[in-house]
Amino acid sequence: MDKTGIIALIIGLVLCALGIYAIWAFLPQVIVAVQGLIGIVILIFGLMMIIFGALIIKD
Secondary structure, eight states, X not given: OOHHHHHHHHHHHHHHHHHHHHHHHTXXXXXXXXXXXXXXXXXHHHHHHHHHHHXXXXX
């Protein structure tokens, strides 16, 4: 393993640790963000179903 690989591994571990700390520190905001993302996914899925249904009805 060369120096670049070791440095990338160390930086990756540090960033993972910082990410876990940030999630723990801002847990209520993370929960709200995840709930918002779930809502957006459901909205997009509903729009796709509407478009799909409209295309099937035209045939």
